[in-house]
Amino acid sequence: MSRAPEPFTADDYQARMDRAARTAADAGLAGLLVAPGPDLVWLTGYQPPAATERLTALVLVPGQDPVLVVPALEAPDAARSAGAPALTLRDWTDGNDPYAATASLLGTSGRFGISDNAWALHLLRIQSTLPDTSYVSLTEALPMLRAVKDAAELERLAAAGAAADATYEEIKKVPFAGRREIDLAGDLADLLRRFGHSQVDFTVVGSGPNGANPHHEAGERVIERGDMVVLDFGGLMHGYGSDTSRTVHVGEPGVAEQRVHDIVREAQEAGVRAVRPGVACQEVDRVARAVIADAGYGDFFIHRTGHGIGVTTHEPPYMIEGEEQPLVPGMCFSVEPGIYLPGRFGVRIEDIVTVTGDGGRRLNDTAREMAIVH
Incomplete structure (x- = not known):
């Protein structure tokens, strides 16, 4: 059995998020919305509970610090993830509107990339909050984001x-x-x-x-x-x-x-x-x-x-x-x-x-x- 490799560090995740934001800007996108799944794990090291239906989203906008919108009851786990030092956590509690919190990070218009496995429910609620925004799948917009390995x-x-x-x-x-x-x-x-x-x-x-x-x-x-x-x-x-x-x-x-x-x-x-x-x-x-x-x-x-x-x-x-x-x-x-x-x-x-x-x-x-x- 091979030895376990050294874990990725906060600097590794910061570099990935910076590269993703730059790549998005180069592709003409106003930013990225990353839902739970492989893209979120690769960018932050955070993997939310598999069964959660609550909105979790990483918001990457060029020129802004990355923000992870996360349910309050899951925020402690997110804060312990390897990429947490590179992130601003914005938690929300049940009964409050997570879509307004997320929308406030995006601006009022623009075309955004969104991870392929995002729930349609969450995307539609964000889009109804920001009707002048549009969205394209990450695989379509940035197919090579994770392709080149270090x-x-x-x-x-x-x-x-x-x-x-x-x-x-x-x-x-x-x-x-x-x-x-x-x-x-x-x-x-x-x-x-x-x-x-x-x-x-x-x-x-x-x-x-x-x-x-x-x-x-x-x-x-x-x-x-x-x-x-x-x-x-x-x-x-x-x-x-x-x-x-x-x-x-x-x-x-x-x-x-x-x-x-x-x-x-x-x-x-x-x-x-x-x-x-x-x-x-x-x-x-x-x-x-x-x-x-x-x-x-x-x-x-x-x-x-x-x-x-x-x-x-x-x-x-x-x-x-x-x-x-x-x-x-x-x-x-x-x-x-x-x-x-x-x-x-x-x-x-x-x-x-x-x-x-x-x-x-x-x-x-x-x-x-x-x-x-x-």
């Missing part, structure tokens, strides 16, 4: 990747044949936690024909000898994500299965080789997709080649046709081409890759050749 974030992502690798090495040792998919999924979850994950987000086990569904939920199907099995698993460790996929075979594979696996492995390698600063995200998708299309399986690669990863396991940037955002050192994302043959089997191989000064570096190091399990 050294401390990369350390956490590398540790999460190493834990996922250790999980894969161990899962290959357990019996597959004669067990249900959900049994293997439980093993994967237990191993991720054993190797340091605090949160398990997904454990895909797609055996035989179920592997042709990229997001198959592990079920009651009993894995048989002769099955191809797609394994895709990940979660959060030290607040940052892991996500890796490998495809194994129960016993010796057939010629067609081996060929499809080899094609996906070649496509994945091509996608990783394409990673370097200045290359458009869509180029990674194009390069990997071309390998599969040239082999005659283009119609069976049915999803994007990759997604960003950080404090969530899916976030911008996306490796997909039409995404012209250039790669920048510090970006982290998956490269995960696949082939899915309905009624037969599927194959996917996935690594997390970070952009370096002159190329890309994998954060997953397990073998990509097809593993034989029992």
Whole structure:
């Protein structure tokens, strides 16, 4: 198990909030409203109670100190968060109007970015209080806000990747044949936690024909000898994500299965080789997709080649046709081409890759050749 990294400091969170405010201004926004969720955690270190329905919002307006509007009964927890020294807390009590308090921080007009997972109830009440304001989702307005990771974030992502690798090495040792998919999924979850994950987000086990569904939920199907099995698993460790996929075979594979696996492995390698600063995200998708299309399986690669990863396991940037955002050192994302043959089997191989000064570096190091399990 890796050592715990040094915690982020108030200065780290202050720098993030300052950068977010500057980025908002550069995008022509009057400011940002950040509701509970991954953006708030990344900017302040504060994670409110999951069940709260009370308005909580970070207000970032260029040229003003950041303010966290928070229910009074939750203010003590907010005051203990790592980013609290960089924040002004404005609490409100039940029976008072939190929307007026929030609106007073925004001015009377302007276009604001708002985090994607904000409650519609809260947004509509603020907008009714300030009818001359308008709002755009943070992902639409500032898609790259969290995309470029600093050294401390990369350390956490590398540790999460190493834990996922250790999980894969161990899962290959357990019996597959004669067990249900959900049994293997439980093993994967237990191993991720054993190797340091605090949160398990997904454990895909797609055996035989179920592997042709990229997001198959592990079920009651009993894995048989002769099955191809797609394994895709990940979660959060030290607040940052892991996500890796490998495809194994129960016993010796057939010629067609081996060929499809080899094609996906070649496509994945091509996608990783394409990673370097200045290359458009869509180029990674194009390069990997071309390998599969040239082999005659283009119609069976049915999803994007990759997604960003950080404090969530899916976030911008996306490796997909039409995404012209250039790669920048510090970006982290998956490269995960696949082939899915309905009624037969599927194959996917996935690594997390970070952009370096002159190329890309994998954060997953397990073998990509097809593993034989029992």
